[in-house]
Amino acid sequence: MTWEEALVDIKKSISKGLKLDKLSNYGRPVMDVPPYLCTTYDYDNEVGYKVRIGSDTYIEIPISMLKNCYETSKGNGGVYKTGIIYSLYPKQLTDHGGYVHVVGNIFEISGLAKKVKGGYVLR
Numbered sequence: 001m002t003w004e005e006a007l008v009d010i011k012k013s014i015s016k017g018l019k020l021d022k023l024s025n026y027g028r029p030v031m032d033v034p035p036y037l038c039t040t041y042d043y044d045n046e047v048g049y050k051v052r053i054g055s056d057t058y059i060e061i062p063i064s065m066l067k068n069c070y071e072t073s074k075g076n077g078g079v080y081k082t083g084i085i086y087s088l089y090p091k092q093l094t095d096h097g098g099y100v101h102v103v104g105n106i107f108e109i110s111g112l113a114k115k116v117k118g119g120y121v122l123r
Contacts (some may be wrong), residue, residue: 001123002065010066013110014049020105026054028102029064036064041092051105053098061102062122065089069103070112073122080104 006064009036014020019027032050037044038060053081073080082100086093093099104120107113113120 001112003070006070006110007063007067009110009112012105014106018109020051020109026052028098028105030033031058032076049070050099051102053096053102057096059092059096059102061099061106065099066103066106070107070122073113073120078122079119080107080122081115115120 006043014030015032016030018030018032021028028048029052031052034047034049036048036050037045038048038050040060043060043062046062046064046068048060048065050058050060051098052058059101065088068108069080076084079104085100087099089099098106104113104115107120108115111123113122
């Protein structure tokens with residue numbers, strides 16, 4: 001599957017209010033979706049998603065982060081795991097570990113990956 005096809009599935013599947021992780025206390029609800037503009041780090045108003053983590057914290061997931069994680073995972077035998085996102089976004093991961101599973105949950109809910117022990121396997 002190409003990134004362009006994967007992005008169509010993501011945009012179709014991830015909506016405002018959707019809880020990405022039903023097992024976590026707060027569910028990691030999606031607070032905003034594209035055309036939301038990400039402003040943290042050096043995202044420079046790139047379009048992406050805003051996801052609440054816990055009761056009063058949020059993280060931003062720009063489309064480029066999803067693309068980079070997806071394409072790097074394809075080159076990693078189709079496996080997305082902590083090491084992938086850490087190699088691409090060490091500052092974000094150091095600040096908040098929630099990025100790992102938020103990206104994985106987005107891939108899983110969109111039908112792009114299946115959760116397995118130690119990560120997510122792309123379909």
